[in-house]
Amino acid sequence: MITLEPIGVIHTPYLNNAPYQPVSNDVGEFYVDLDEAYTDGLKELLRFKYIYLLFYIDRLHEKPKMRFTPPWLENKELGLFATRTPNRPNPIGLSIVKLINVIDRKIIVSGLDVFDGTPLLDIKPYIKELDDKNDANYGWLDDIDNREHFMLHIKGIPHDY
């Protein structure tokens, strides 16, 4: 058994629902309140354009299903680990966000897909050449008739069609 302790709190405008994946926007409503004990750990962080936020998905209490059909996809059964569903054996969330500013122990970021009050577990820098795999692929998303439309859902970008 592994025990962890939150190091801060993520604040978002999402009180009761959240998009499936981070929205790219710069509205400043998304920020992290890092606990005071860790403020010194932020030195030089602002040099990075993107960071990873790792967080504990604390609102889920259902036992995860190993296989399921995701929203917006009919007739497609997927294994849990081939998806980004939040309902996982270890509910650790991972979001790549743009780093907008660091003011004392407040970290202002671009949009991400979590409820307000989500416990923060870690911050890591997203490093060019190490983390951006230009030859990455879409996996099973290639099977979707309208992948571009589906990616809007995945990213949580609002759209009218």
Next chain:
Amino acid sequence: MITLEPIGVIHTPYLNNAPYQPVSNDVGEFYVDLDEAYTDGLKELLRFKYIYLLFYIDRLHEKPKMRFTPPWLENKELGLFATRTPNRPNPIGLSIVKLINVIDRKIIVSGLDVFDGTPLLDIKPYIKELDDKNDANYGWLDDIDNREHFMLHIKGIPHDY
């Protein structure tokens, strides 16, 4: 307090030391043994070229320092969260690896920087367009005189100079 349970074990050739970041190689010595209860969760995973492995860095028992000077860098003090040091408040490791094969519940991957026997916490697909940020930067690594050489260290790639 948050509690997690390992879902498998990562196997590597590193018994007593490990490089700082994943090595890109395809030797097949790196694989995950997923616990049997989760085998069904692997359906369609092999469609992806890259995956994230999240793991528990279980060999560290030192209290992390919020600021330090990393190896190979003199006169540079960095905040912990601006680095990928394994010694973190919540020692969750994150590696992007190439997915080579999935055979039953054995997941064969490219090299990564962990000790043999490291507990696995999660597997997530690395999705093109969502995770590869082409405009990412190098952060404080830009200050290093010989960044290319330093990146070999960061990636754990052996070199003679």
